[in-house]
Amino acid sequence: MTAAEAGAAAMDAARGGLGASAGGSGPGDPGGGAGGGAAPSPAGAPGPEAERVIEARDLTAAFGATTLFRHVSFDVRRGEVFVILGGSGCGKSTLLKLMIGLVPPAEGTVSILGTGVWSTEGAGRLALLKRIGVMWQQGALFGSQTLQENVELPLAEHTSLPPAARAEVARAKLGLVGLSEAANRLPSEVSGGMLKRAGIARALALDPPILFLDEPSAGLDPITSAGLDELIRDLARALGTTFVVVTHELASILAIGDRCIMLDKAAQGMIAEGDPRTLRDESTHPTVRAFFRREAA
Secondary structure, eight states: OOHHHHHHHHHHHHTTSHHHHHOOOOOOBOOOOSOTTOOOOOTTOOOTTSOEEEEEEEEEEEETTEEEEEEEEEEEETTOEEEEEESTTSSHHHHHHHHTTSSOOSEEEEEETTEETTTOOHHHHHHHHTTEEEEOTTOOOOTTSOHHHHHHHHHHHHOOOOHHHHHHHHHHHHHHTTOGGGTTOOGGGSOHHHHHHHHHHHHTTTOOSEEEEESTTTTOOHHHHHHHHHHHHHHHHHHOOEEEEEOOOHHHHHHHOSEEEEEETTTTEEEEEEOHHHHHHHOOOHHHHHHHTTOOO
16 A cells, blocks of 8 residues: 555545544354344344355364363354353353464364465465454553554554554544544553543554454443444444454443354353344343343343
């Protein structure tokens, strides 16, 4: 990408209008049909005919003699917000790490955009990893660098853009998440919610079609969490970005999730799959019902 192309891309992104709205295992339980009073999916949710951009098959995660989950299979469709949910210790974050190539599976395969994550090596693997972005739970920003400098890091590492073009792209990405005025602040000078937004901006730096978010709402107050939920929905719908979100925050799951899978520690696997609102209203699985209705097990 040339500097001129980068500048044009940055301006196109800034004109997207998101900054303003951003301010402020075996078969799972299908949860039944969409009728019977179940709340509708978020507007613009991709249908079942949408392209499968992630395919996970028969995944098993184990550390020594300890098995977290077995035989987990699912697909993620282009442009949807796909949620991995479940109680503490069920393996949600481990599944995310397995999907992005940080932790190898004991069994099974994962493909992203038609390329096997664990069967591809060298330049092919690097090219694949450039097509995904990741936001970790605490943002994982470098404390000695400003928010803008943090967003510029992937551009400096993986493109030949000159400094001026990198800065322009970084400012556009920060604008997308409502942080234009905070570009020159250090991570220690912003709130927890702003740190998470900055983490999303950095994950967007290379324009990946797929973003993975690890507990984006953890530790946030309800108002800030709702704003972050709105941002994720806006990015998914306006940019066509696919989101894979790990969370156990019930309000966020229902607000942003097009589809979800639920892992369960006791079952050591996947116990439900489908629209989270349908699962809440119609699932007959006792653990699924308890989770969505906040009932003691």
